[in-house]
Amino acid sequence: MKRLFTLLSLAVLVSLLLGACGAGATTHLDKIKQAGVIKVGTSADYPPFEFVDANGNKTGMDVELMAEIAKRLGVKLEWVDMPFDSLIAGVQQGKIDMSISGFNYSDERAKVIDFSDQYFNSEDAFTVADGFKGTIAKPEDVAAYKVGVQTGTTQDTWLTDNLVKNQKLPEANLFHYDRADQAALDLKNGRIDVMMSDYIPAQALAKQIGGLKIAWHGAAGSGGPMNIVMQKGDKELTAAVNDIIKQLKSEGFIDKLANKYFTVK
Amino acid sequence: MLSNFVSYILQGTFITIAVTLVALPFGLLIGLLLALIHTYAGVWATRASAIYSLLMRGVPPIVLLFILYFVLNSNWFNLEPFWAGSLSLGIVSSAYQMEILRGALLSVSGGQMTAARAIGMSKLQAIRHIILPQALRIAIPPWSNEASIVLKDSSLVYALGVPEILRRAQQLSATTQQPFLAYGTAALIYFVLVFATNRALDYLSERSKLPANPV
Numbered sequence: 331m332k333r334l335f336t337l338l339s340l341a342v343l344v345s346l347l348l349g350a351c352g353a354g355a356t357t358h359l360d361k362i363k364q365a366g367v368i369k370v371g372t373s374a375d376y377p378p379f380e381f382v383d384a385n386g387n388k389t390g391m392d393v394e395l396m397a398e399i400a401k402r403l404g405v406k407l408e409w410v411d412m413p414f415d416s417l418i419a420g421v422q423q424g425k426i427d428m429s430i431s432g433f434n435y436s437d438e439r440a441k442v443i444d445f446s447d448q449y450f451n452s453e454d455a456f457t458v459a460d461g462f463k464g465t466i467a468k469p470e471d472v473a474a475y476k477v478g479v480q481t482g483t484t485q486d487t488w489l490t491d492n493l494v495k496n497q498k499l500p501e502a503n504l505f506h507y508d509r510a511d512q513a514a515l516d517l518k519n520g521r522i523d524v525m526m527s528d529y530i531p532a533q534a535l536a537k538q539i540g541g542l543k544i545a546w547h548g549a550a551g552s553g554g555p556m557n558i559v560m561q562k563g564d565k566e567l568t569a570a571v572n573d574i575i576k577q578l579k580s581e582g583f584i585d586k587l588a589n590k591y592f593t594v595k
Numbered sequence: 596m597l598s599n600f601v602s603y604i605l606q607g608t609f610i611t612i613a614v615t616l617v618a619l620p621f622g623l624l625i626g627l628l629l630a631l632i633h634t635y636a637g638v639w640a641t642r643a644s645a646i647y648s649l650l651m652r653g654v655p656p657i658v659l660l661f662i663l664y665f666v667l668n669s670n671w672f673n674l675e676p677f678w679a680g681s682l683s684l685g686i687v688s689s690a691y692q693m694e695i696l697r698g699a700l701l702s703v704s705g706g707q708m709t710a711a712r713a714i715g716m717s718k719l720q721a722i723r724h725i726i727l728p729q730a731l732r733i734a735i736p737p738w739s740n741e742a743s744i745v746l747k748d749s750s751l752v753y754a755l756g757v758p759e760i761l762r763r764a765q766q767l768s769a770t771t772q773q774p775f776l777a778y779g780t781a782a783l784i785y786f787v788l789v790f791a792t793n794r795a796l797d798y799l800s801e802r803s804k805l806p807a808n809p810v
Contacts, residue, residue, distance in 0.1 A: 371756070374766050374769075375765055375766050375768075375769035375770075376769065377769060377770060381766065381769055381770045382603070382766045382767065382770055383770070384599045384600065385599055385603075386599070386603040386606070386763075410756055411756050411758060411762070411766075412754075412755065412756035413753065413754055413756070413762075415754075416754055416755065416756065419661070419665045420665075420756075422665075423665045423668045424668070425664070425665070425668070425676075508765075509765070509768075509769055511768065511769050511772055511774075512774070514772075515772070515774065535772075538772050539772055
């Protein structure tokens with residue numbers, strides 16, 4: 331009898347525990363709202379999208395945009411700074427709730443994570459030094475030169491898939507950099523002839539470093555919409571963020587930000 | 596503005612020191628244990644510790660970092676970036692420290708163990724009171740080398756977003772377009788830290804030198 335009682339109480343306990351788990355199985359968005367904090371990853375070394383200012387505070391277009399998104403979600407924003415390469419792994423593993431870091435859409439990325447709607451549309455640019463003698467009439471023309479690109483960007487993928495794989499651009503002439511500004515400095519120093527990057531940061535770099543000009547810009551197949559990176563299948567959070575992006579676009583908030591950060595002064 | 600930047604990098608120094616202060620002692624603890632096992636335990640335990648040393652010296656620290664942070668990640672095991680980074684550096688270092696300490700243990704002549712046993716000490720007592728006090732002294736100079744390596748390897752935790760010296764230097768280099776200033780500051784801080792560590796350990800080595808045994 332005593333044994334039966336023990337068994338019964340155990341059964342009750344287990345079912346209670348399971349019940350509690352069942353009730354606790356809320357969506358990611360609910361969990362974020364419950365905690366009152368959203369952890370957003372970014373790689374704060376990509377001006378003007380995300381960078382640190384003189385006081386060590388994060389700033390940039392993505393940073394201000396995300397602050398507004400968090401405000402409208404009704405939660406506090408907690409930044410998690412990671413190198414660009416680590417961000418997607420961070421989202422996949424749930425170490426961060428989402429990531430905004432100038433991500434362009436790509437099919438390969440879409441296999442492992444979800445994208446929000448685009449919040450901004452970017453173009454590719456080919457930047458050269460002022461004394462550059464060659465011509466870049468179309469993107470494929472850069473195959474004749476030494477090209478620098480930031481590792482892991484969509485431009486990197488485009489160059490590799492469209493120029494290196496079919497041997498138009500010798501592999502030894504494609505130079506990889508951790509960051510776009512390192513490529514720009516090498517461009518100025520004459521170690522490379524052309525830098526491929528997003529158009530807007532290219533303008534900012536050309537302005538900051540000086541002695542550089544944009545030889546061509548447009549969609550080379552790799553530029554395009556910028557999106558926030560979400561965990562695969564995180565429908566509720568994605569929908570909530572998409573709603574806010576839509577509002578912000580219609581209010582002209584994003585255009586205002588773009589003008590603030592991307593106008594070459 | 597310039598002084599702000601330098602102080603921003605300087606703030607990373609505390610994190611670099613903290614990572615080192617976790618990784619080094621953690622590595623020492625495991626390394627010492629494995630060195631003792633490798634030197635004095637039975638065949639299988641010796642083999643197991645040898646395999647551990649082989650594996651951990653073979654794995655690039657950054658891979659171990661990613662495994663501990665991104666791969667071993669579940670509801671009940673979810674390390675903060677700081678801990679995942681510090682512990683994986685400690686694990687890698689433990690293999691090197693094990694080899695350093697093993698060498699030191701072996702350089703205490705075997706006759707001492709025999710003598711200790713002959714006067715009635717147990718094996719453990721002999722290790723604790725006769726062998727270790729000498730071996731640890733011998734280990735200080737090579738250990739000082741390992742300490743400066745761990746100090747500089749601590750920059751790897753930036754891959755998990757821990758804002759130590761190098762990550763801050765990167766950010767400032769991106770913002771200011773002055774890589775020489777940013778990385779130069781970082782290099783100077785690392786130099787001062789390594790210099791201070793090595794001098795402190797030299798001093799310890801000098802102070803603890805045995806009068807009868809000038810190693």
